Amino acid sequence: MVLATNLGFPRIGARRELKKAVEAYWKGELDGSSLDAAARDLRRIRWATQKEAGLDYVPCNDFSLYDQVLDTIVMVGAVPERFGWGGGEIDLGLYFAMARGRPEVPALEMTKWFDTNYHYLVPEIAPDQQFAFSGRKAVEEFEEAKAQGVPARPVLLGPVSFLLLSKPTVAGSDPLDALDRLLPVYQAVLAELQAAGAEWVQLDEPCLVQDLPEKALGRFAPAYGKLRTAAPGLKLLLASYFEALPQANLDVAVGLPVDALHVDLVRGREQLDRVLGTLPDTMSLSAGVIDGRNVWRADLDKALAVLSACVERLGGDRVMVAPSCSLLHSPVDLDLETKLDDELKQWMAFATQKLGEISVLASALRDGRETVAAVFDASSKAAKSRRKSSRIHNPEVGKRLSGVTGDMAHRASAFSARREKQQAALNLPPLPTTTIGSFPQTDRVRKARAAFRRGETSREAYDGFLRQETERTIRFQEDLDIDVLVHGEFERNDMVEYFGELLDGFAFTSNGWVQSYGSRCVKPPVIYGDVARPEPMTVGWTTYAQSLTDRPVKGMLTGPVTILQWSFVRDDQPRSETCRQIALAIRDEVCDLEAAGTKIIQIDEPAFREGLPLRHSEWGMYLAWATESFRLSSCGVRDETQIHTHMCYSEFNDIIDSIADLDADVISIETSRSRMELLDAFVAFHYPNEIGPGVYDIHSPRVPPKEEMTELLEKAISRLSADQVWVNPDCGLKTRDWPETEAALRNLVAAAKALRVRAAA
Numbered sequence: 001m002v003l004a005t006n007l008g009f010p011r012i013g014a015r016r017e018l019k020k021a022v023e024a025y026w027k028g029e030l031d032g033s034s035l036d037a038a039a040r041d042l043r044r045i046r047w048a049t050q051k052e053a054g055l056d057y058v059p060c061n062d063f064s065l066y067d068q069v070l071d072t073i074v075m076v077g078a079v080p081e082r083f084g085w086g087g088g089e090i091d092l093g094l095y096f097a098m099a100r101g102r103p104e105v106p107a108l109e110m111t112k113w114f115d116t117n118y119h120y121l122v123p124e125i126a127p128d129q130q131f132a133f134s135g136r137k138a139v140e141e142f143e144e145a146k147a148q149g150v151p152a153r154p155v156l157l158g159p160v161s162f163l164l165l166s167k168p169t170v171a172g173s174d175p176l177d178a179l180d181r182l183l184p185v186y187q188a189v190l191a192e193l194q195a196a197g198a199e200w201v202q203l204d205e206p207c208l209v210q211d212l213p214e215k216a217l218g219r220f221a222p223a224y225g226k227l228r229t230a231a232p233g234l235k236l237l238l239a240s241y242f243e244a245l246p247q248a249n250l251d252v253a254v255g256l257p258v259d260a261l262h263v264d265l266v267r268g269r270e271q272l273d274r275v276l277g278t279l280p281d282t283m284s285l286s287a288g289v290i291d292g293r294n295v296w297r298a299d300l301d302k303a304l305a306v307l308s309a310c311v312e313r314l315g316g317d318r319v320m321v322a323p324s325c326s327l328l329h330s331p332v333d334l335d336l337e338t339k340l341d342d343e344l345k346q347w348m349a350f351a352t353q354k355l356g357e358i359s360v361l362a363s364a365l366r367d368g369r370e371t372v373a374a375v376f377d378a379s380s381k382a383a384k385s386r387r388k389s390s391r392i393h394n395p396e397v398g399k400r401l402s403g404v405t406g407d408m409a410h411r412a413s414a415f416s417a418r419r420e421k422q423q424a425a426l427n428l429p430p431l432p433t434t435t436i437g438s439f440p441q442t443d444r445v446r447k448a449r450a451a452f453r454r455g456e457t458s459r460e461a462y463d464g465f466l467r468q469e470t471e472r473t474i475r476f477q478e479d480l481d482i483d484v485l486v487h488g489e490f491e492r493n494d495m496v497e498y499f500g501e502l503l504d505g506f507a508f509t510s511n512g513w514v515q516s517y518g519s520r521c522v523k524p525p526v527i528y529g530d531v532a533r534p535e536p537m538t539v540g541w542t543t544y545a546q547s548l549t550d551r552p553v554k555g556m557l558t559g560p561v562t563i564l565q566w567s568f569v570r571d572d573q574p575r576s577e578t579c580r581q582i583a584l585a586i587r588d589e590v591c592d593l594e595a596a597g598t599k600i601i602q603i604d605e606p607a608f609r610e611g612l613p614l615r616h617s618e619w620g621m622y623l624a625w626a627t628e629s630f631r632l633s634s635c636g637v638r639d640e641t642q643i644h645t646h647m648c649y650s651e652f653n654d655i656i657d658s659i660a661d662l663d664a665d666v667i668s669i670e671t672s673r674s675r676m677e678l679l680d681a682f683v684a685f686h687y688p689n690e691i692g693p694g695v696y697d698i699h700s701p702r703v704p705p706k707e708e709m710t711e712l713l714e715k716a717i718s719r720l721s722a723d724q725v726w727v728n729p730d731c732g733l734k735t736r737d738w739p740e741t742e743a744a745l746r747n748l749v750a751a752a753k754a755l756r757v758r759a760a761a
Contacts, residue, residue: 001316001317002307002311002320002321002365002366003056003319003320003321003362004053004054004055004321004362005056005153005320005358006050006055006057006322006327006355006358007155007239007241007288007292007322007323007325007326007327008062008325008326008328009326009327009328009351010328010331010332010351011042011046011062011063011064011328013042014332014333015511016513017038017041018039018065018519019520022035022065022066022519035092039063040144042063043141043144044148046063047145047148048148049355050150050355051149051150053352053355053356053358053359054355054356054359054362055358055359056362057153057320058145058151059153059154060141060144060150060152060153060154060155061137061141061154061156062155062328063141065092066096066121066518066519067119067517067518068120068157069120069121069122069157069162069165070095070098070108070120070121071137072156072157073108073123074090074095074137075134075185075189076131076132076133076135076182076186077090077131077132077185078123078125078131078166079098079134080169081126082105083097083098083105087134088134089134090134099121099518100518100700100702101700101701101702106672106697106700106702107699107702108121109122109167110122114206115610115611116293116610117516117522117607117610118328118514119517120165122167123162123165124168124169125166125167125168125173125175126169127168131181133185133189136192138156139154142154142197146197152198153198153199153201153237154193154198154201154202155201156189156203157203157204158204159179159183159186159223160179160216160219160220160223161207161208162182163175163178164212165207176215176219179219183223183226183227187230187231190234191231194231194234199234200234200236200237200260201234201236201237202237202262203227203236203237203238203258204239204241205238205240205253208220208238208245208249208252209240209243209246209264209614210243210614210615211246211616212249217248217249220256221252221255221256224236225257228258235260236257236258236260237259237260237261237286238256238258238260238262239286240253240261240263240264241262241264241288241325241326242264242324242325243264243267243613243615244270244271250271250275250278251278254278254280258283259282259283259284260320261275261283261284261285261286262285262288262320262322263286263288264324265288265306266290266291266293267293269306272306272309272310276309276313284314284320285310285314285318285319285320287306287310287319287321288322288325289307289324289361290303290323290354290358291324291354291571292323292325292328292354293325294330294568294569295330295348295350295526295568296347296348296349297353297379297383298349299380299383300357300364301376301379303357303361304361304364304365304369304376307361307365308365321361323354327355328514328515330351330354330514331351331509331511331513331523332350332352333350333351334350334352334353335353336510336511337509337510337511337512339508339509340507343385343389344507344528346382347386360372364376386572387572392528392529392530392570393529394505394530394532397530397581400584401577401580404584408632410663411635411663413639415663415665415688416688418640418642418665419665422639422665424640425599426484426552426600428483428484429483429756430723430756430759431713431725431752431756431759432484432727432752433483433484433727433728433748433749434482434485434486434554434692434726434728435477435728435729435732435745436486436602436604436646436668436728436730437486437732438486438492438495438734439486439488439489439734439741440733440734440736440737441734441735442737442738445469448462448465449462449493466541467544469488469490470490470541470548471548473487473488474488474548474549477551478551480742480745480746481749481753483552484551484552485552485554486553486554487541487542487553487556488545489732491541495558496524496558496563496566496567498558499558499563500525500563501525502533502537503534503585504529504531504532505527505531505532506525506526507526507528508523511523512524512568517699522566524567525568526568527564527568527570528570530581531578531582531585532584532585533588533589536589537589538557539555539589539592539596542555542556542593542596543596543597543598546598552599553600554601555593556602556604557589557602557603557604557633558603558604559586559603559604559605559608559629559630559633560580560582560629560633561605561626562604562605562606562608564579576625576629579629580628582629583632583633584633587632587634590603590636590637591636594637594638594641599640599641600644601634601637601641601642602643602645602646603630603645603664604645604646604647605630605646605647606647606648608626608630608647608662609647611626623655626658627661630662630664631661631663634662634663642666643664643665643666644664644665644666644668645662645664646668646669646731647667647669648670648694648730652682653681653684656681656682656684656687657685660685660687660689664689665689665690666690666691666692666726667689667690667691668692668693668694668726668728670730670731671693671716672694672695672696672697672704679693679715679719679720680719682719683719687720687724690725690726691716691720691724691725691726692726692727692728693712694731695713695716695727695728695729695748696709696729696730696744696745696748698729698730698733698735699730699735701740703740703744704744704747706747706751709747709748709751710754713725713727713751713752713755717755722759727748727749727751727752728748729748
């Protein structure tokens with residue numbers, strides 16, 4: 001019998017209940033038992049939703065208070081030495097210390113989960129790393145689900161991917177060498193799950209979709225052989241996702257002693273014939289036919305055709321219907337939406353609705369399409385409506401794109417010539433200080449915005465409030481003696497959503513939240529049609545801020561690649577075309593800012609590396625259109641206008657030539673958690689332009705002392721020339737509060753000034 005299954009479900013709650021509970025715990029408003037009760041309630045709701053949708057197996061242990069990789073670190077006892085763990089129970093204090101740091105101890109590094117906008121905490125593996133079964137969460141949550149009558153399938157991050165996603169604590173060592181010491185913990189977990197009554201366990205090995213060296217591929221078979229012997233009564237599902245399996249990796253996967261293989265048939269549709277031709281008779285197929293990473297309703301007839309081919313080849317008892325990946329990356333429930341009009345809403349499906357699509361496809365395979373014909377007819381009607389809607393295509397946008405010429409994506413002069421003109425125009429000191437853009441969005445700011453949106457505050461009153469906040473922030477920065485100021489972005493809800501609300505072709509949700517990291521949630525816009533800019537978006541607030549000070553104020557924009565990556569994007573045309581449409585809209589804004597007197601314009605691209613395809617063979621095409629899109633947005637200005645960009649939590653070594661090809665005058669990057677390690681790529685490349693290596697981790701409440709920032713700057717200057725270096729935090733300050741922001745920025749400015757004096761001497 002064909003089974004309806006799922007790989008994971010959003011953990012945040014339909015109304016971000018998890019965020020509110022965790023942040024209340026951090027503030028001391030909830031104790032540990034109250035946080036645990038809130039988490040239990042969320043798990044109960046999640047499991048009930050999936051069971052009631054008709055799933056035959058419901059994932060458990062996909063829930064996390066912060067991050068599933070951090071949960072795995074706890075499970076295997078891979079706590080870095082600096083946290084002072086002596087073994088035994090890892091309590092909430094230590095758990096969140098690894099995520100957020102302590103006053104004297106920096107947090108674990110954070111980076112992107114493959115090519116998504118979810119961030120995971122990076123495990124740190126020492127050459128002699130020891131492991132211990134230190135967290136029973138996987139077993140306890142299975143027992144919790146079982147007690148509620150849920151047909152639960154525990155989810156574990158597979159041991160090989162866990163190590164491949166880790167970083168070594170000693171340069172030159174390889175975390176994968178610790179695999180034999182790690183496996184006994186996984187064996188113990190599987191044995192306990194079997195003893196607790198689990199029938200299936202899902203082992204996620206997402207690294208299998210990447211280009212892996214022979215050493216890594218060679219570790220899967222012996223590792224899974226040991227896991228198999230630990231719990232012979234368990235059925236094991238090996239899950240890959242986000243891309244097709246390369247042939248060599250597929251050959252390894254189908255040779256493992258597992259009972260089922262999950263493949264992504266949305267992003268990796270082309271692998272189906274290879275998989276069906278290779279899968280052994282002893283292995284079932286979990287077919288990921290429902291897009292777990294986008295909001296568009298499935299074409300059920302097309303999905304059914306794919307699944308029917310699987311059933312015809314394998315038999316119904318060897319096929320599971322599933323999403324392409326965990327639904328963690330989808331909003332929770334479309335039924336809660338009040339902002340979307342009926343036409344747009346009928347084109348979409350959120351995580352809860354995707355469960356229904358999975359269930360109805362399984363029913364069609366088991367009992368025949370005619371038994372669920374009404375649902376299929378509705379799907380076909382929605383697809384036809386979307387294809388024919390006049391809202392999708394704007395002829396003027398297509399006409400403008402066809403008129404783009406090569407010189408539009410290049411500055412008039414080389415950086416060396418621009419630099420001289422910019423120094424003359426700006427007259428900045430050595431090691432100039434700045435921030436990345438946003439300042440604290442306090443409850444007061446959020447409440448004022450909410451009151452305005454509800455119609456309780458007039459436009460005039462709300463703008464007056466924003467002017468007050470902007471002026472206060474300008475004076476605050478002047479008092480700190482920061483060299484290049486920002487206006488604080490108090491009018492903005494989110495760095496992508498704000499721009500999407502002012503561009504044609506975008507739609508917005510009221511509760512379409514997805515987790516970005518920890519308690520941080522974002523509400524991505526939906527790009528459903530051609531993109532254009534009806535009118536200026538930021539010029540008014542930037543020129544107002546500049547009118548308040550003689551110091552330069554940066555114009556702050558989000559770049560085209562990041563707007564694309566951090567939105568739910570239309571799937572009826574190439575992503576590259578949508579990105580170029582956005583680039584032209586941002587170009588118009590850049591030119592208007594310059595015309596209004598703005599001398600420095602920052603176009604943030606934190607998602608630039610995130611967009612890289614997971615297969616190296618596809619990088620060239622992506623990097624070509626992504627870099628062109630950035631340059632198209634930024635290159636319409638005079639030499640004297642300084643273009644900045646910002647990127648955070650990215651590895652740059654393998655794309656440094658493309659970073660240079662962006663030709664931004666200044667790039668600011670995250671480097672504090674890595675202790676300036678990320679600068680090595682720029683040094684080896686002899687990066688010619690200017691760099692702001694972040695010296696202050698804004699994702700942690702910790703305020704680093706002046707001495708620590710000075711040490712980091714010294715490391716930066718030892719790698720780069722001093723006249724290349726800017727001084728700034730890692731990222732925007734939106735999520736911090738004012739006291740810690742002031743303390744940290746005072747230390748930052750003091751560190752920069754101390755090094756200026758030292759350099760002058």
